[in-house]
Amino acid sequence: xxxxxxxxxxxxxxxxxxxxxxxxxxxxxxxxxxxxxxxxxxxxxxxxxxxxxxxxxxxxxxxxxxxxxxxxxxxxxxxxxxxxxxxxxxxxxxxxxxxxxxxxxxxxxxxxxxxxxxxxxxxxxxxxxxxxxxxxxxxxxxxxxxxxxxxxxxxxxxxxxxxxxxxxxxxxxxxxxxxxxxxxxxxxxxxxxxxxxxxxxxxxxxxxxxxxxxxxxxxxxxxxxxxxxxxxxxxxxxxxxxxxxxxxxxxxxxxxxxxxxxxxxxxxxxxxxxxxxxxxxxxxxxxxxxxxxxxxxxxxxxxxxxxxxxxxxxxxxxxxxxxxxxxxxxxxxxxxxxxxxxxxxxxxxxxxxxxxxxxxxxxxxxxxxxxxxxxxxxxxxxxxxxxxxxxxxxxxxxxxxxxxxxxxxxxxxxxxxxxxxxxxxxxxxxxxx
Amino acid sequence: xxxxxxxxxxxxxxxxxxxxxxxxxxxxxxxxxxxxxxxxxxxxxxxxxxxxxxxxxxxxxxxxxxxxxxxxxxxxxxxxxxxxxxxxxxxxxxxxxxxxxxxxxxxxxxxx
Numbered sequence: 001x002x003x004x005x006x007x008x009x010x011x012x013x014x015x016x017x018x019x020x021x022x023x024x025x026x027x028x029x030x031x032x033x034x035x036x037x038x039x040x041x042x043x044x045x046x047x048x049x050x051x052x053x054x055x056x057x058x059x060x061x062x063x064x065x066x067x068x069x070x071x072x073x074x075x076x077x078x079x080x081x082x083x084x085x086x087x088x089x090x091x092x093x094x095x096x097x098x099x100x101x102x103x104x105x106x107x108x109x110x111x112x113x114x115x116x117x118x119x120x121x122x123x124x125x126x127x128x129x130x131x132x133x134x135x136x137x138x139x140x141x142x143x144x145x146x147x148x149x150x151x152x153x154x155x156x157x158x159x160x161x162x163x164x165x166x167x168x169x170x171x172x173x174x175x176x177x178x179x180x181x182x183x184x185x186x187x188x189x190x191x192x193x194x195x196x197x198x199x200x201x202x203x204x205x206x207x208x209x210x211x212x213x214x215x216x217x218x219x220x221x222x223x224x225x226x227x228x229x230x231x232x233x234x235x236x237x238x239x240x241x242x243x244x245x246x247x248x249x250x251x252x253x254x255x256x257x258x259x260x261x262x263x264x265x266x267x268x269x270x271x272x273x274x275x276x277x278x279x280x281x282x283x284x285x286x287x288x289x290x291x292x293x294x295x296x297x298x299x300x301x302x303x304x305x306x307x308x309x310x311x312x313x314x315x316x317x318x319x320x321x322x323x324x325x326x327x328x329x330x331x332x333x334x335x336x337x338x339x340x341x342x343x344x345x346x347x348x349x350x351x352x353x354x355x356x357x358x359x360x361x362x363x364x365x366x367x368x369x370x371x372x373x374x375x376x377x378x379x380x381x382x383x384x385x386x387x388x389x390x391x392x393x394x395x396x397x398x399x400x401x402x403x404x405x406x407x408x409x410x411x412x413x414x415x416x417x418x419x420x421x422x423x424x425x426x427x428x429x430x431x432x433x
Numbered sequence: 434x435x436x437x438x439x440x441x442x443x444x445x446x447x448x449x450x451x452x453x454x455x456x457x458x459x460x461x462x463x464x465x466x467x468x469x470x471x472x473x474x475x476x477x478x479x480x481x482x483x484x485x486x487x488x489x490x491x492x493x494x495x496x497x498x499x500x501x502x503x504x505x506x507x508x509x510x511x512x513x514x515x516x517x518x519x520x521x522x523x524x525x526x527x528x529x530x531x532x533x534x535x536x537x538x539x540x541x542x543x544x545x
Binding site for chain 2: 222277281282287288323324325327340
């Protein structure tokens, strides 16, 4: 072989070798373990919404059991379709002005089996989409605890669709979407403290103000009609939350495991703390233990990918104390956020988001940041800004949307329909015959 | 003939049934009811704080007896239903005009 020919072939070989990593970067590879975990997590988060229906359904009076369960179940159907049609595009599509996604991904156009490296490099873009769909669904369903036993079903459907479109989708974009301004600011929210829990909890308070109290609120006892159903719902929420937080690693790895462990730990600490609080005031309460578990899950959500199990105990226990006394406070204010969405999710999420700024450490997640306790007070400030922005936007928008629906369709059922119960008046069905 | 309506603690129903049977009184109708008296209501826990239920679950027994059995029936009930505390219940006695046994058409004492 001539020298000239040798050089020629050598150059070809070097170029080929160099092109291999370039090719790999062009076509990211789907990882089977990551995809399996994210799909399983999506299914886990899916069951949380009907579980929420049971959790809420057991706490209302017998005559409104079906109506309350239906709020969650029908939202699973409604927002699944909204998300596929345009919700995912608004929340995660190409950024417009750091506030919203554009409509390029309308009808999931271009969202396929190949990964989208902006969000998750090792799973199909469709897997990330359906995982996120389950978050949008449960967030909208969470609000329903505020207006049970008195809202007109038609008004509920219209309000929920407007809220998902004009409140959830933008906030999800700000925090999680590429280009979103809170994401750019460095706010940490692993699985949805601001996006899911503050947004729904604060909106619940806002719509409770607009729709007003149930007839007889504060005058007659409104007994939870089936506490075993509440416990079943809470257990399924706890179970599904492993997908909610563990799946938010968007990979089957150590971080997913860490999130799984702190999730269980915080829920346990909060359930224990709530049981002790109720015991201190009267008796160890079953309804209290179930509520406490859920509040612990809420509180750990934003922090779940950034904190240690020891921090999770503090986050869960303190979250329970905050929500417990917030409920007592709320009931004395004569505000009928009937199932305390604000106290559980609004304040649990707020505490969790702030706690993330205190307890976060890069030892858990190198892609995260350190918090106050690890020498970075600036993170706490960033977290507080993200909390404040979410509070204000969710509250103001929800008041506007609720007033618009009230002025056009009317939010409340007539008094006699409220008295007979929504199961019969809105659905022509009875839960128990 | 007299009708005896006894409002009792639910847990005493079976003991009262046995006690009446010992006096030869077999037939009765039983309902789950709610009521209040000097015992008043009870306060239960909500997720945080408590709420009060002003009516308590009780059982009401209706039975119709011949006039001569009235004191026996009262004794049979009070003997087992009395704890001496508020909430033991009450017995109401009123006259009954007629009784008809549906299966045979018998009337009056024969139908009791």
